[in-house]
Amino acid sequence: xxxxxxxxxxxxDGVRRANxxxxxxxxxxxxxxxxxxxxxxxxxxxxASDAGYDGRVAASVAMPPKKRFSKLALAAVxxxxxALVGMTLMFVFYFLPGGATGKVPVYLGMxxxxxxxxxxxxxxxxxLVIGGDHTGRDDTIDQTDPFGGASTTVEAEIQSxxxxxxxxxxxxxxxxxxxxxxxxxxxxxxxxxxxSFSLNGVFYxxxxxxxxxxxxxLVLKTNVGExxxxxxxxxxxxxxxxxxxxxxxVFSGDQTVKVGVSTEKQFVASAAGETVGLNxxxxxxxxxxxxxxxxxxxxxxxxxxFDGEKIVAEQTLKVGANAVSFEGLASNKVxxxxxxxxxxxxxxxxxxxxxxxLYVKAVAxxxxxxxxTGSVTVGQESVxxxxxxxxxxxxxxxxxxxxxxxxxxxxxxxxxxxxxxxxGKTYEIVLGYQNSLDIGETITLTFTTETKTAAAIGITxxxxxxxxxxxxxxxxxxxxxxxxxAAELYNGAEKVASLDNFDTPLAFTGLDADTLYRISVTYTxxxxxxxxxxxxxxxxxxxxxxxxxxxxSVILVSSENPRAGEPVSALVGFTNAQNVTINSFYFxxxxxxxxxxxxxxxxxxxVPEIDRGxxxxxxxxxxxxxxxxxxxxxxxxxxxxxxxxxITADTTFAGFYPDAGENTVAVGEAYDLIVELDNDSxxxxxxxxxxxxxxxxxxxxxxxxxxxxxxMPAQDTAGDVIYNLTVVELLGYSGMLVFDxxxxxxxxxxxxx
Amino acid sequence: xxxxxxxxxxxQGKMQALEHIYVLTNTAVYAQVYAxxxxxxxxxxxxxxxxxxxxxxxSRYAPQGKPKAWIVTIARNQALSYLKxxxxxxxxxxxxxxxxxxPPEDAGMIDIAQRVLxxxxxxxxxxxxxxxxxHKEIAEISGTPYATVRxxxxxxxxxxxxxLEENKISL
Numbered sequence: 001x002x003x004x005x006x007x008x009x010x011x012x013d014g015v016r017r018a019n020x021x022x023x024x025x026x027x028x029x030x031x032x033x034x035x036x037x038x039x040x041x042x043x044x045x046x047x048a049s050d051a052g053y054d055g056r057v058a059a060s061v062a063m064p065p066k067k068r069f070s071k072l073a074l075a076a077v078x079x080x081x082x083a084l085v086g087m088t089l090m091f092v093f094y095f096l097p098g099g100a101t102g103k104v105p106v107y108l109g110m111x112x113x114x115x116x117x118x119x120x121x122x123x124x125x126x127x128l129v130i131g132g133d134h135t136g137r138d139d140t141i142d143q144t145d146p147f148g149g150a151s152t153t154v155e156a157e158i159q160s161x162x163x164x165x166x167x168x169x170x171x172x173x174x175x176x177x178x179x180x181x182x183x184x185x186x187x188x189x190x191x192x193x194x195x196s197f198s199l200n201g202v203f204y205x206x207x208x209x210x211x212x213x214x215x216x217x218l219v220l221k222t223n224v225g226e227x228x229x230x231x232x233x234x235x236x237x238x239x240x241x242x243x244x245x246x247x248x249x250v251f252s253g254d255q256t257v258k259v260g261v262s263t264e265k266q267f268v269a270s271a272a273g274e275t276v277g278l279n280x281x282x283x284x285x286x287x288x289x290x291x292x293x294x295x296x297x298x299x300x301x302x303x304x305x306f307d308g309e310k311i312v313a314e315q316t317l318k319v320g321a322n323a324v325s326f327e328g329l330a331s332n333k334v335x336x337x338x339x340x341x342x343x344x345x346x347x348x349x350x351x352x353x354x355x356x357x358l359y360v361k362a363v364a365x366x367x368x369x370x371x372x373t374g375s376v377t378v379g380q381e382s383v384x385x386x387x388x389x390x391x392x393x394x395x396x397x398x399x400x401x402x403x404x405x406x407x408x409x410x411x412x413x414x415x416x417x418x419x420x421x422x423x424g425k426t427y428e429i430v431l432g433y434q435n436s437l438d439i440g441e442t443i444t445l446t447f448t449t450e451t452k453t454a455a456a457i458g459i460t461x462x463x464x465x466x467x468x469x470x471x472x473x474x475x476x477x478x479x480x481x482x483x484x485x486a487a488e489l490y491n492g493a494e495k496v497a498s499l500d501n502f503d504t505p506l507a508f509t510g511l512d513a514d515t516l517y518r519i520s521v522t523y524t525x526x527x528x529x530x531x532x533x534x535x536x537x538x539x540x541x542x543x544x545x546x547x548x549x550x551x552x553s554v555i556l557v558s559s560e561n562p563r564a565g566e567p568v569s570a571l572v573g574f575t576n577a578q579n580v581t582i583n584s585f586y587f588x589x590x591x592x593x594x595x596x597x598x599x600x601x602x603x604x605x606x607v608p609e610i611d612r613g614x615x616x617x618x619x620x621x622x623x624x625x626x627x628x629x630x631x632x633x634x635x636x637x638x639x640x641x642x643x644x645x646x647i648t649a650d651t652t653f654a655g656f657y658p659d660a661g662e663n664t665v666a667v668g669e670a671y672d673l674i675v676e677l678d679n680d681s682x683x684x685x686x687x688x689x690x691x692x693x694x695x696x697x698x699x700x701x702x703x704x705x706x707x708x709x710x711x712m713p714a715q716d717t718a719g720d721v722i723y724n725l726t727v728v729e730l731l732g733y734s735g736m737l738v739f740d741x742x743x744x745x746x747x748x749x750x751x752x753x
Numbered sequence: 754x755x756x757x758x759x760x761x762x763x764x765q766g767k768m769q770a771l772e773h774i775y776v777l778t779n780t781a782v783y784a785q786v787y788a789x790x791x792x793x794x795x796x797x798x799x800x801x802x803x804x805x806x807x808x809x810x811x812s813r814y815a816p817q818g819k820p821k822a823w824i825v826t827i828a829r830n831q832a833l834s835y836l837k838x839x840x841x842x843x844x845x846x847x848x849x850x851x852x853x854x855x856p857p858e859d860a861g862m863i864d865i866a867q868r869v870l871x872x873x874x875x876x877x878x879x880x881x882x883x884x885x886x887x888h889k890e891i892a893e894i895s896g897t898p899y900a901t902v903r904x905x906x907x908x909x910x911x912x913x914x915x916x917l918e919e920n921k922i923s924l
Contacts, residue, residue, distance in 0.1 A: 003910045005924045006862070006917070007882045013861035014883030018783035021797050023775055030805035031768070109900045159834050160806050161813065171898050185904070254900040344896070353896060 105194065105215075105240050105249040106187040110233070110257045112172035113181045146336050146362030147308035154306035154338045159355050161311070162342050170260040173346055174224045174231075180259060181210060182233055184218040186249065188240075191215040195246060198237040224261045228346070229291050231259045260346030266290040269301075269339045269358035278366045278390060278435075281305065282325040285339050285359065289319045291346075299343030299353060305329075306336045331435055332367035332443075336360060366390055368435045369398070371445040380450045380479070381528060384417035385429070399432040399440065423528040424451035452479040452527045459519055459540040461505070466545045468509040471519055473502075482525025485535075490518040514578060514626050516543040543629045547577040549622050551637045553601075556617060556645065561732065564611035564649045564681075572619060573601045574635070580626040585619035585635075592619075612649045612681045618642065648732050649681030656725045656743045659709065664748040668714045671747060675708040675728060683730035683737060690723050718751040756820040764811045774824070775804065781821055781884035782828045785894075788879035789832040791867055799835050803828040822890055825880075829894065862924075866909075869916045873897075874909035881906055 142148075174180055184197055196205045197218060210219040218238075224231050234256040238249035266289070273284040287301055294301065303324045305313040313326045317339065329335065339359040347354075368390050375386035389396040401413040405427045413429070421427065429445040455477035462471040473484065489497040489508045496517070497508045511517065523536040553573035562568055572585060572594075582594050582602060590609050594602035608615050618641055623632045655676035662671040675688055685708045687696035701709045708728070715721060724744045730737040756777050762770040782803055787796045806827050814823060866878055880891045888906060892899040917924070 003914065006910055006913050009862035009924050010866065010878060010882035011885075013863045014784050014879065015780050016861070017787070017793075017863065018780040021779065021783060021800060023772070023779070026779075026797070026801050026804055027771055027775060029801045030808055031771070033805045109904055111901070111904065156834065159830060161810055162830055170896065171901055254898070258898070 103190050105192050107249050107251045108185045111183045112257050141362045146334055150308045154336050157311045158340050171257040173260045179223050182220045186216045188215045192240040195239040199235050228261045233257050262346040267341050271359050276363050278331040279329050280327045284323055286321050287319050294343050297344040301341040303339045329365050331365050334364045336362040369433050378447050380423045381421050382419045402430045404428040421449050422530045423449050425449050452481050455482045455525045457523045457538050459538050462540050462542045464542050464544045466513045467511050469542050470505050470507040472504045482523055485524040486522035488520045511544050513544050514546045516629055545633050548636045550575040551635050554617050554643045561646050567607050569605040570617045571601050571603055580624040582624050584623040586621035612647050614644050616644045652678045653741050654678050657745050658747050670714045671712050673710045677706045679705045683732055686729040686731050689727035690725050715749040718749050721747045760814055760820050778824050781825050784879040784883035785825045785828045786832045788876035799831050802831045870909050877906050878909050
C-alpha cells in the first residue's frame with residue numbers, strides 16, 4: 001500500500017460521512033434561525049421573500065457537479081516536491097568532491113517541541129473584566145447575567161463575526177523561560193556522522209545533541225528566554241564527517257523556525273469616563289499592545305454594543321486612546337458594551353488568532369423618569385413617593401398614575417400618595433409618561449404595605465369567693481386593631497352572666513357557692529388585610545367556694561418538744577357544713593394529709609419541715625373535694641384554739657480540750673478549757689460538770705453556738721492536771737437538754753516556763 | 754457556477770445558492786469540524802451553526818479567491834466555540850498519552866486515523882485528504898507554517914501506513 005491509497009480511503013470515508021448528514025436538517029435550521037434574526041442576511045439588503053427556503057424547493061434545484069479535490073493537483077504538488085528534492089540531490093551529486101561515494105546529507109527542515117506539553121486546548125481563555133463606575137441603576141444590573149439568561153452572549157456574537165487572520169508562521173508557542181527542543185531534520189541515507197550545526201550563529205557540537213538524536217534527527221535543547229514576542233531560530237550551517245574531511249550539508253528546507261513567547265496581559269484595555277445618556281453610551285478606552293502584536297501578526301480591536309440579542313453597533317479601535325460613542329439608543333434599556341481584540345496572543349492555549357475580551361460592562365441608558373426609591377414611604381395603610389425626572393425631558397408630567405393590586409386596577413391616583421390601602425398587601429403603581437422621543441412609556445413601582453400585628457389576650461388573676469368571681473385581662477394589641485366584645489360566665493353550656501363594662505378588674509357576683517364556672521372573654525379585631533374581622537376567645541375555669549371550715553379544736557398527741565425530724569401528731573376538730581371531702585390541712589406552706597376519724601375529726605401526722613423553733617398546730621388552710629373539684633381555702637379558727645410545739649435540733653458533743661496554746665501553763669497562771677458542741681439550734685449553755693464540780697454563770701462563756709469556754713483557776717504546784725467532763729446542760733426551747741459525757745483532757749502545769 | 758459566485762448570489766439574497774454551497778462544501782466543513790470535535794453528533798450540530806453563521810455573515814464576505822477557506826474558517830471558529838462552551842466535551846476517548854486502542858473491525862479509515870494520529874496530525878490529514886485543501890491553504894487556515902504542515906502530513910501518513918501494515922489491515 002502507498003500514501004495515495006490511504007488518502008483515497010480517507011477521502012471516501014470523509015465523503016461518505018459528510019453525505020450521511022441530513023442536508024435538509026442542516027439548511028432548514030440555519031434558515032430558520034436566520035429568519036428569526038433581526039440582522040444578518042436581511043441586513044444585507046436581500047429581499048425577505050427569498051428567505052423562505054425549504055427542503056422541497058431546494059431539492060428541485062439542479063445541483064452543480066461536485067468539486068472533487070483535484071488528485072491531479074495533489075500529484076502535481078507531490079511531483080513538484082519530488083522534483084525539488086531530486087534537483088537538489090542532482091545538484092549535490094554533481095558537486096560532490098571527487099572520490100565521494102555516499103549521498104550528501106540534505107537539510108529538510110526544523111521542528112520545535114516543548115519539553116513539557118503546554119496544553120492541547122485550542123481556545124484562549126477570555127479575560128473578562130467587569131468593573132467601572134457602578135452608580136445609579138448600574139447597581140441593579142447583574143454584571144454576570146445582565147440580560148437574565150439571554151440565549152447568546154456578546155462574546156459569542158463577536159466570535160461569529162471574526163474573519164481569517166494572516167498566517168502567523170509560528171512553529172511553536174512557548175511561555176517565558178521555557179525549554180524547547182529543536183529538531184533538525186536531515187536526509188542522510190548513508191548515515192554520515194553529523195559534527196555540528198550553527199543556529200543563530202552559534203555552533204552546537206554533536207555532544208550537545210539531546211538523547212533521541214540520530215543521523216537524520218539532531219535534537220537540541222534550548223531556552224526561549226525572558227523576552228516575550230517571536231523568537232526566530234535560523235540554521236545556517238551543518239557540518240558532517242566524510243572520511244577524513246569535514247563537509248557542509250546541503251540546505252533544502254526552510255532554515256528558520258519561529259517560537260511565539262507569550263506573557264500575560266500583553267494586550268490590555270482600560271476604560272474610563274463612561275457617560276450614559278438617555279439615548280447614548282460613551283466612554284474612553286485606552287488600548288495597550290505591549291508587544292506590538294497587532295501590527296506584527298495582524299488582527300483587529302473594536303468596541304461593540306450588545307443588546308442581549310445581537311451586536312447593535314461596532315466601532316473600530318486603534319492601539320492607544322480611543323473615544324467610543326454609541327448613539328441613537330433606546331432610553332431606560334440595558335446594554336452591554338465590550339472591547340475586544342482578535343489577534344494572536346502567542347499563547348500556547350490558543351495557538352493562533354483568538355478572541356480576547358478586554359473589557360465588558362453592562363449599563364442602562366437613563367430613563368426619562370424613575371420612582372425615587374429613597375423617597376418612597378410605605379405604611380400600613382398608605383404609600384407616598386417622589387418622582388425623579390431626567391433634566392433633558394421637557395414637561396416632566398405623568399400622563400396617568402394608576403394603582404393596581406393582583407393585576408386589577410384599584411383606582412387612579414391624583415397625586416404622589418395613596419391612602420386607605422390594605423395592610424400587608426402588594427400593590428403596583430403604574431405611571432405613564434412621554435419619553436424624550438414623545439413615545440408613551442410606563443414605569444412601575446411595586447410595594448407591599450406593612451402588616452398589622454394580631455392581638456393576643458389572656459385572663460389573669462381569676463379568684464373566687466363563695467358567691468363571686470373576679471379576674472383581670474392581659475391584652476397585647478400594639479396596633480390597636482380590636483377590642484373586648486364579650487365577657488361571659490358559663491355554668492356548663494349555660495351562659496349565666498355577661499358583662500357590659502369591660503374595665504378591669506372584672507367581676508361576676510351573686511353566684512352559687514361550690515360551683516364550677518367558665519369565664520369566656522371574646523376579643524374582636526381587624527388587621528385591615530382584606531380578610532375581615534377575626535375573633536379571639538380566651539376561657540378560664542373557676543369554682544366558687546364553700547362555707548368556711550372552722551377549726552374548733554386541736555389536741556397534741558405527740559411530744560411538745562420534739563427533736564428535728566421527729567413526727568408530730570395532732571387531732572383536729574373542724575366544721576364541715578357542706579359535708580365535703582377533706583383531703584388535707586395546711587400548716588403554713590406545709591400540706592398534711594388528713595386522716596378522718598369516725599367522729600369527724602382529722603388526725604394529722606407529719607414531720608415538720610422546720611428543724612427548730614415554734615410551730616403552730618392550728619391549720620391555716622384546707623384542701624377539699626366537692627362536685628368533682630378539688631380546691632383550697634383558708635380556715636377560720638374558733639376563739640381560744642391556740643397550740644404550738646417547740647422543735648429542737650439534734651445537738652451533739654464534739655470535743656473537750658485546753659484552749660489554744662494552753663496545754664502547758666505556768667504555776668500561778670489561769671487558763672481555759674473548751675467544750676465543743678454541734679449546736680446548730682443555738683441552745684444556750686447552762687452549766688458543765690468537770691471533776692464533779694459545776695461551772696456556770698461567770699465561770700463559763702459561750703461563744704458562737706458551738707463553743708463553751710470554762711475558766712479554770714491557776715495552779716499552785718507544778719504537774720499534770722487531769723480534767724474529766726461528765727455533764728453539759730443546755731437551755732432548750734421548752735426545757736433543759738442534758739448531755740451525759742465522760743471524757744478527759746490534761747493540762748501540764750510547769751514550774752517555770 | 755463556482756463557490757465564489759454562489760456566495761455572491763447568496764449575498765444578493767438568492768437563497769437557492771445555499772444548497773449549492775452546501776453541496777460544494779459539506780465534506781470540507783464536516784472534515785474540519787470533525788477533526789476538532791471528533792464526535793459525529795456534535796459535528797452535525799456545529800455544521801448547522803456553521804451554515805447559519807455563513808448566512809449571518811454573508812454581508813461581510815468579500816471575494817478574495819478563497820471562498821472555501823472562508824467557510825471552513827467559520828466552521829473552525831464554530832467548532833472551537835462549541836468546544837469552549839462544552840469544556841468537558843473532549844468527545845473522543847483518545848488521549849495522546851494513551852496508546853492507540855484497537856479500532857473496531859468495521860472502522861473506516863477516518864476512525865483508524867482518529868485513533869492512530871495525534872490531534873494536530875488528525876486535523877491536518879482531514880483537511881488535506883478529506884477537505885481537499887492544499888498544504889498552503891491549511892497553513893493559512895490553521896496558522897501553522899507551511900513547512901511544518903508538509904512535514905507533519907508526511908509523518909502522519911507514515912504513521913497510518915505503519916499501523917495498517919503492522920495490523921495487516923488491507924485497503
